[in-house]
Amino acid sequence: MLDIKYLRKNVLEAEQRLQNRGVSPDKLTELLTLDKERRDTIQSVENLKADRNAASDKIAYAKRNKEDASDAIAAMQKVSAKIKALDLRQTELDDQVQNLAAHFPNLAAPDVPVGTDEAANVEQRVWEPENYQSRPHALLESPEWLKAHYDVGEALGILDFERGAKVSGARFLYYVGDGARLERAVYNFMLDEHRKEGYTEMITPIVVNDSAMFGTGQYPKFQEDAYRVEGLDQTYIPTAEVPLTNYYSGETIPSDQLPIKFTALSPSFRKEAGAAGKDTRGLIRLHQFNKVEMVKFTKPEQSYKELESMTNNAENILQKLGLPYHVIMLSTGDMGFSAAKTYDVEVWMPQQNLYREISSVSNTEDFQARRMHITYRDDNNKLQLVHTLNGSGLAVGRTVAAILENYQNEDGSVTIPEVLQPYMGGQEKLVATPHY
């Protein structure tokens, strides 16, 4: 949620910044008009209430002295009727202002490139392992035997998309045998790495209420992509960002505890409405996938430093796994609803010959904190909104996909990245196993 006082006082600047995020200036005018009417109504009703409070005192005083107060009561009956009508009007206007404001995306930080889509994104840096040139995957033209991760997985008998579709539907799968073991190794490795960086590990509810979904900005605008429990005020989380960030909703965090860092593995559920036909095969786009998430609560002055370090925490995982990647800064048109600034980390997929998003790290500044009412006390003991950040660290399924493509061998086997071998009982390779 944006600060309506800021919008009121900086109309021209706000119009421009909103336009950068694809919001027409008309919307702002509409909001501010409603807001003005709302404030006028408040003033009228508050004057009446002040009168009524004074009159009520007099009535109470008269009654205590056994005096007649029926004239005053009759007069107040009329005033109260007026107050009731105005209160009703004010509630309507409050709702309208809130509903409208709830659909405004966050404003972008000043250094975010302005653009309408991903074409305006700006590459920040590229990384690949030192010995990467020695592997065939780095060749500009992939060798013929190089397979897509889903073909590797199916040939090894460790990914079963068919049975996933049979039992659940499209975009669901079973991991089988070493596949399940590899997935488990990957997320255990990620959680251990984040723990070393000072993140507190959490296991969260994976069903949350509407107010939590509103708090992080999924609701009210993006309900069609969510798995909502029918007839209940509950939704299967699209990301652990929701329960992790809402952990402190409505609370004041003691300022000496900031910054606070959480990490959690959770399944993520997405309907992928509007993505029909995209990435229909493999682990890239599923209705249910595992993700290790990172969340931070910080003071405003430290949030951008923490954004950089959170991005580095995501990169660290890929570096230790030896997977090539690059980091891009998203443009104003490509960022998510709640973000003020976002870095995407994209991993190299040699068979597709392109980078795929494997992590998205955002600073939402006080946008989510204002929706959730998460505050701290500053040096003057005044309540201020915290800044919240979130990032994937990383999408587990996509990491498995990247390993299968980057570490596959000509004989169809897959070498297990060294850092994962201790998590797989010392196993060094995935080879085809008899299957069920």
Next chain:
RNA sequence: GGAGAUAUGGCACAAUCCGGUACUGCAACGGACUCGAAAUCCGUCGAGCCGCUUAUAGCGGUGUGCGGGUUCAAAUCCCGCUAUCUCCUCCA
């Protein structure tokens, strides 16, 4: 799932039956005493949110778990909801 109870400031509580300025204590803050501190004494203290204005402040509104209703007036009466506790039932 069934029955009962509870929800009031940072904390602990009173007022609820029978509607009329939300009591008191602790904590906190300011001051006195003291070389200093403790103790003691005096004073202040409804957080947050909203609006207005002469804007580091002042005034007003709101505010007794949440949402409604009745009333000139609701912590108090009525309806709905949520959470917590106890017991029963069930269960991993």
